[in-house]
Amino acid sequence: MQNRRTERGAFFPVFWKTDSHYNLVDFHKVFDLSQPEEITIAVEGTYNIKIDGKAIAGFPKTITIPKGHHKLSLKVYNQAHVPTIYINGRTVKTDSSWLVTFEDKEWIDQSGKVSDQSGTTWLNAGSANLNEITDLPSQYALPVKLLKPVQSEIQQDGILYDFGKETFGFLKLLGVQGQGQVAIYYGESKEEALSTSHCETLDQIEIQNSIPRDHTLNLSKAFRYVYVVPLNGVQLDSIAMDFEYAPLEDKGNFICSDAQVNEIYEVAKYTFHLTAREFFIDGIKRDRWIWSGDANQSYLMNYYLTNDSPTVERTMIALRGKDPVTAHINTIMDYSLYWFLSIYDYYRYSGDPSFIKQFYPRMKSLMKYCLSRRDQNGMLQGLAGDWVFIDWAEGLSKEGAVSFEQVLFARSLEAMALCAEIANYPNEALEYQEMAETLKSKIFDMYWNSEKGALVHNAISGKPTDHVTRYANMFGIFFDYFNEDQKLQVKNKVLLNADVPKIVTPYMRFYELEALCAMNEQAYVLDQIKSYWGGMLELGATSFWEEYNPDKKGIEHLEMYGRPFGKSLCHAWGASPIYLLGKYFLGVKPVNPGYTTYQVKPQLGGLQWMEGTVPTPNGQINIYCSSKEIKVRADEGIGTLYINSVNKPKTNTGQIVHLGGDNYTLELRPNTNYLIKYKAL
Amino acid sequence: MQNRRTERGAFFPVFWKTDSHYNLVDFHKVFDLSQPEEITIAVEGTYNIKIDGKAIAGFPKTITIPKGHHKLSLKVYNQAHVPTIYINGRTVKTDSSWLVTFEDKEWIDQSGKVSDQSGTTWLNAGSANLNEITDLPSQYALPVKLLKPVQSEIQQDGILYDFGKETFGFLKLLGVQGQGQVAIYYGESKEEALSTSHCETLDQIEIQNSIPRDHTLNLSKAFRYVYVVPLNGVQLDSIAMDFEYAPLEDKGNFICSDAQVNEIYEVAKYTFHLTAREFFIDGIKRDRWIWSGDANQSYLMNYYLTNDSPTVERTMIALRGKDPVTAHINTIMDYSLYWFLSIYDYYRYSGDPSFIKQFYPRMKSLMKYCLSRRDQNGMLQGLAGDWVFIDWAEGLSKEGAVSFEQVLFARSLEAMALCAEIANYPNEALEYQEMAETLKSKIFDMYWNSEKGALVHNAISGKPTDHVTRYANMFGIFFDYFNEDQKLQVKNKVLLNADVPKIVTPYMRFYELEALCAMNEQAYVLDQIKSYWGGMLELGATSFWEEYNPDKKGIEHLEMYGRPFGKSLCHAWGASPIYLLGKYFLGVKPVNPGYTTYQVKPQLGGLQWMEGTVPTPNGQINIYCSSKEIKVRADEGIGTLYINSVNKPKTNTGQIVHLGGDNYTLELRPNTNYLIKYKAL
Secondary structure: OOOOOEEOOEEOOOOOOOOOOOOEEEEEEEEEEOOOEEEEEEEEOEEEEEEOOEEOOOOOOEEEEOOEEEEEEEEEEOOOOOOEEEEEOOOOEOOOOOEEEOOOOOOOOOOOOEEOOOOOEEEEOOOOOOOOOOOOHHHOOOOEEEEOOOEEEEOOOOEEEEEEEEEEEEEEEEEEEEEEEEEEEEEOOHHHHHOOOOOOOEEEEEEEEEEEEEEEOOOOEEEEEEEEEEOOOOEOOEEEEEEEOOOOOOOOEEEEOOHHHHHHHHHHHHHHHHHEOOOEOOEOOOOOOOOHHHHHHHHHHHHHOOOOHHHHHHHHHHHHOOOOOOOOHHHEHHHHHHHHHHHHHHHHHHOOOHHHHHHHHHHHHHHHHHHOOEOOOOOEOOOOOOEOOOOOOOOOOOOOEEHHHHHHHHHHHHHHHHHHHHOOOHHHHHHHHHHHHHHHHHHHHHHEEOOOOEEOOEEEOOEEOOOOOOHHHHHHHHOOOOOHHHHHHHHHHHHOOOOOOOOOOHHHHHHHHHHHHHOOOHHHHHHHHHHHHHHHHHOOOOOOOOOOOOOOOHHHHHOEOOEOOOOOOOEHHHHOHHHHHHHHHOOEEEOOHHHOEEEEOOOOOOOOEEEEEEEEOOEEEEEEEEOOEEEEEEOOOEEEEEEEOOOOOEEOOOOEEEEEOOEEEEEEOOOOOEEEEOOOO | OOOOOEEOOEEOOOOOOOOOOOOEEEEEEEEEEOOOEEEEEEEEOEEEEEEOOEEOOOOOOEEEEOOEEEEEEEEEEOOOOOOEEEEEOOOOEOOOOOEEEOOOOOOOOOOOOEEOOOOOEEEEOOOOOOOOOOOOHHHOOOOEEEEOOOEEEEOOOOEEEEEEEEEEEEEEEEEEEEEEEEEEEEEOOHHHHHOOOOOOOEEEEEEEEEEEEEEEOOOOEEEEEEEEEEOOOOEOOEEEEEEEOOOOOOOOEEEEOOHHHHHHHHHHHHHHHHHEOOOEOOEOOOOOOOOHHHHHHHHHHHHHOOOOHHHHHHHHHHHHOOOOOOOOHHHEHHHHHHHHHHHHHHHHHHOOOHHHHHHHHHHHHHHHHHHOOEOOOOOEOOOOOOEOOOOOOOOOOOOOEEHHHHHHHHHHHHHHHHHHHHOOOHHHHHHHHHHHHHHHHHHHHHHEEOOOOEEOOEEEOOEEOOOOOOHHHHHHHHOOOOOHHHHHHHHHHHHOOOOOOOOOOHHHHHHHHHHHHHOOOHHHHHHHHHHHHHHHHHOOOOOOOOOOOOOOOHHHHHOEOOEOOOOOOOEHHHHOHHHHHHHHHOOEEEOOHHHOEEEEOOOOOOOOEEEEEEEEOOEEEEEEEEOOEEEEEEOOOEEEEEEEOOOOOEEOOOOEEEEEOOEEEEEEOOOOOEEEEOOOO
16 A cells, blocks of 8 residues: 555655564464364465364365364465465354464563463454455455546647546556557646646556557556547557445435535545545545554544444554554654554544554554653654654744644543553553643643743743744644633634634644634634635535645645645545534534443534434434424434523423533433424524 | 475474565665766566656666766565665676665664664665576575485385485476376485374375376475375376585585594585575474574584575574564574574674674664563573573473573673674673673572582572583583683583483584583593494484484484474584584684684694694685694684694794793794694604
8 A cells, every 4th residue: 555656657655664464373263163064264375274283284275173172273474465364164264253473472461462371472363354265365456446537638649538526546548559658647637637747647558459459557546637648659449447446335424504515525525535445545646655644534534424443443553563663653753643642532433442452562662662752851852763744834843842742742641541541551551641741731831821822832942932833722622731711812812813824734724623613613613614625616626635725826726845736636634524514513422432422512503404424333323403403313322412502492302401501411312313492493 | 494394294384473574675875977877777576766866757677877976776665575676787786885774764873873864774785696687586596406316115005215315305206197196205214204104294296197297396305215105096207306405615624534533524514504505494304494592503513614604694684583572582592692692603703793783783672682581680580482492301400590591691791792892882882791790690609509510500489409410511611601620620520420411412512512622622522423423323324413312222213202203314403513623623713803813723632633624704724733743824814823742843934932831832824834743753
C-alpha cells in the first residue's frame, strides 16, 4: 500500500522505516473431538503440521485428527508474503481463536498475554473472511467494476476522456493496434490531464499488437480526466476503467431539509469511500499513503458511516509497525500522538478491548520513545529527524515547544492511562495519569495568556511568545482542558475572531468545527459547512480537497507544494461533515465503550428537519428530528436523549426528566420507538 | 539457511525469532565526473533513481550522469528478496563505499555513524562480488560438482549406494521411468540408510515418466549412503549427486611427521569445508542451522585455514538479527555471550574495525538485554525462555548461577569494553570495564574453592555447591583469570584429574585442549588428539562427529537425543585440530589486531617435525619446525619468534634475545627468510 505511489512515472515510496511481517510463525489450537475428523489444509508458505507435537512428513493437504484431546500446530515460513493457514474440517477450522507466535520467547507475567513455559508469547491470530481454499491471502485484491467515460473531446495530439467525477482504478485501453507507444496523462482536473508537462501522474505503454487488443494497466490511478496520446502509428478504439473499491457497507446516514447540506454529505461519503481502501489513506492521487493524523479523522468518520473495525485495526497496526521505535509515526511528532488517541477512540466506539490488550506493549514502547525526547521542561520540541506538522498553513511557526503538540501529548498520556488500565497494568495507569496531570498544569503555566484569553502558540527557549493560533485552543475545548471562563474567552477571542489566522485545510477545520460544536455553536458551524464545503462544490468538486482557501481564484485552487497540480482533490480529511453531522447534529455518541450507554443530543442548528442513522457495534440508532418532534430508536444499549425545550415535551413512552432550565432528558431502552413532541410548538 | 532442515520428510525450521531484511532501502553515492558518463543499472526490486534528488520516470536501464559533482541515489523496495542494486559505468560503480539507510531517522552524534540533517543514519552498503549484470543476488547458489557413488549393493527392496565418504548436495536419480514413487533413505552410516523407519532424512518422489528421465532433488541432503527404493513399477538406472560446496580457498596448512595427525588434519579440513557454507553451520545433516557457540569455533578454525571474512561477518549478522532483543541468540544464554567474544576475535585476526563500528549499537542492545537479566548478585541464572546449554553431557546441572556462564559473561563485558573503545564510546568502555572487574571479583568470591583448587560448578540460592566440572576452569585458564598458583591447581586438580567428569563432545574438548595448550601441555594434547580424533577415524569416520565417547560400542556411537541415528556425523565443532595445531603447535597468533604484530611460538609436542602456513590479512606466515631447526617467513607485520632452547640458537639473520632461562626471542620482519638452528643439538 505504501509503495503504489508514482510521481510523473517514477516510483515514490514512503520516506520512513517500513517493517516486514514475521516470516516464521507458529500457529496452534487445542481441540476436543468426539470422533476422528478429516481436515483440509492450505498454507501460504513452507510448513510443517504437527498433532500433539509430532510432525507429519511432507506438506499434507488432508489429515485425520484422532478423537480426543489434541493439539494441532503448524509452523509456516514465508518471506515474500505473510504466513497464512486455512484449515477446514467439520468442527476444526481456522479463525481468530487460534494462537500464534513468532517465538519471541518473552516472558511477561503481569498482563493478559498467554505465555507457555518456555516464555513464548502467544497472541490471537489475525484472520480474514477468505472462506474458500482458493482465496489466497497474498492474492487478495479489492473488487472492481467497469466504468466508461461519460464524454470525450478531441485535442491536438489525442483524446481527452472525462469519467464525470473523481474516480480511482485501473485504466483500460480498448482495441489497441500497431507498434509504438501510448502516452497517458491523468488529471483530477481537465487542466491537469492536458498539462503533459506538469500532470502529477502519467503512464507510457509499449504496444506491439498486429491485431487489436485490450490492455488493462497494472497500477491503479486517481483521475477524473484522462488524456490519451497514441504515438508513432498506434491506434486505439476507446478507453474504460476497472473502478476499484473497498466493499464497505454504509451503516450510517444523514439527510435533512437543506439540499446543499445533503449534497455535501453525499460528496463527503464518496470522498470517504474513495480513500477507505485496504487501509485508510490520505488521498487517492497523492500520497496514497497511510498517515496517522489523516487516518485519525477517517476512523472517526468511519464510526458514523461504515463502522468497519478491521480497516481501523489494520490501519493502526500498519502505522505503528514494529519495535524498535526509531522515529515518530510518519516521522511526524503530532502523528505519533494522534495514534494513541485513535486507539482509545476505537475502544470507545467499538467496545472491544482486544486491540488494546494485544498492542499495549507497542503503545508503551512508542510512548517511551516520546517520553525520552522531552526537553528540560518535560515538553516535546522538534529534534533532528522530527517533523512538527500541525497543519498546512503559510508561515506557521514550528519553533520551540509548540503548545498544540503539548496538548496532544497530554491527551496521549491520558489515553495511555486508560489503556494501561484496560490491559491490566494499574500501576502504569497511575504513572501515566500523573504525567498527564503534571503536563497539563505545565501547559497552562507556560502558554495561558489571560490578556489574550488563549493558549499562545509556542514557547522559545522556555519563554512563551504572544502569538495566538487556533490549534491548541480548539483541541483544548473538546479535550475539556479549559474551565468555563477560559472556554468562553477562547471561543470569542480565538475561534470566532477573524483576526486569528484562519484555517485553510479541511483537516484542521474538522477540529475547529468540532470545538465550536462542543460549545453548541451548531448554527454557526452549519453556515461554515455550507460555505466552506459548499464553496468546493460550487467550484465543481466531485470529491473534497486536501486544501481549500476561498480567497484563491481559478487554477490557483489546483496548486500546492509549488507544483501547479500538486494538490490532491480527493483527500480523506475533506470528508469530515460525515462526522460533524453524525456526532454534533444528530448528536449521537457512546458514553460507555461500545454504546453500552450512549447519548443522543440532536441539534438542528437551523435545519428544519434532519433524519439519520448512526451505527453501533451490533445495530444502529435511528433519529428523526424537526423543530416539532424527535423520533428515536436504538437496537442496543441504554441511551440518554437530551432535549432542549422551553416547556416539558410529551413522549409516547417513558419518563421525561427535567434537568433544570430548558433541559430535559429521557432514558432510551433498546428496540423501542420513541416519539417526543415539543409541547410548546 | 535456517529453513532447509527436514526431519523424516517434515519441514523443521528454527524455534526462535527470525528477522527479515529491510524491505525499503535508500542507496546513494556522490560522484565528481570530469565528463558525462553513461551507466547501466540493474535492480532487484521496485525502484526509483534520482540525480541530485530529481527522479527519472520509469525504471531506466541506462542513464547518463552529467559531468560535475552529482549525487546518485536509488530507492528500492523488495519484500521477497533483499533490495540490491548494480551500477556499471566507466567510473561509477556499485561497491561497499555506497551509503545505505532504511530510514530509521535516528540521530546519533557521538559515534562514527554518518547522519544527515534529517537524522537519517547512513551505513556502508553490504556488497558481494557479483560482477555480471545477470548475477542476481536473490538467485545466488553455491557451486556444485557431479559426484558418483563408489559402490552399490542390492538390498531387499532397492539398492544401497555408497559415495565413499560423508558428502552433501542434491541427489540425482538417473534414467527414471514409470509411474509411481521412489523412496529415498539417506544415511551418514550404512545402518542409518537401511533403517527406513528411523533414518533421520528421507524423500519420497512422484514419478510420471513415459520415457527415462533424470531428476535432481530440490533440497540438498547430507549422506554417505543412500538407499533407493523404487515403488510400484518405477525403474531407474542409477544415481549421482550435485555436490554443493562453498568455494573457500585453503590459505592455511599443516603437515607433520605423524601420519595419523596428518590424516586427522585432512579429515578436520573436510569437516570444516562441509559445514562452511553460505554461513558457518553446525552440522550438515542436522541441524543445518547457525548456532553462535558452534560458529565461534568455526570462526577460529577459519582464521587458521580459509581466513574468509565475509562468511564470518554474514554469520555474526545472521545470529544477531535485529532489535528488539527478545531472547538470547539461539535462545541459549551462553550463545549470546560467545557472540561478543566472536566479534572481538574477528577484529583481532582481521584488524578490520568496520564491523564493530557498524554493529556496535546491536552489541550494546544485546548486552543491555543480558544486563537486564542479572540476579541480585549481578549474575546470570536461567530465566524462563533461557536455555543454559554449556555442553551435551549427561547429568550436567544447570541449576542456579552456573560459574561457566559468569566467566563467559565477564569476558563478554571485557569484549564490550574493547569494542566500545573502537567504536569511539570511551565512557561506555570504562563502564563495561568496571562491570567486568566487579563481576570477576564476585566470581572468585563465589566459586573459588581453595580446598578443591577449582571454581565450583554453580551456586544455588547464592550458596556455592562443592561440585567441580571442567567448564569454568578451562575457560578461566585461557582467559587468564587465574593467578599462577590457581592455574597450577586447576591444571592438576581439574584438567588432568580423571575423577572430574570427562568431556565427550569435540565441542568442549576444543576449549579443554586449548586450556592445556595455553599451559604448554602440547605433548599431552597431541596424545589426546591422536586418541580422541584418531578414535573416530578408527571407527571409520570420514568427517568428525557431534559427540564421541570412546566408551561406547558399535551402533551406540550413532545414537543421540534418544534416536538411533540422531547424532550428526559431520559437525563443525569436530574440526578443532585445525585451530589447535595452527595456534598452539605452529604457535602463530596475532598480538596486535590484524597481525600488525604477532607471535610465533612453535611447540612440537613430541612431533619430529611440522610444517605449516597461517593466513594473515594480506599474506601468510610459513613455518617449518623440527627438533633441530626452525624456518619462518612472513609477508607482513612484525613478529616475535619464541624459541625454547638450553643454549643460544643460531640464526641466519637478526639478533636473538635471551629472555632468561631457556627462552630466546627473535624479531621477525616481513619478507625475510629466517633459519634458526639449535646450537645444542
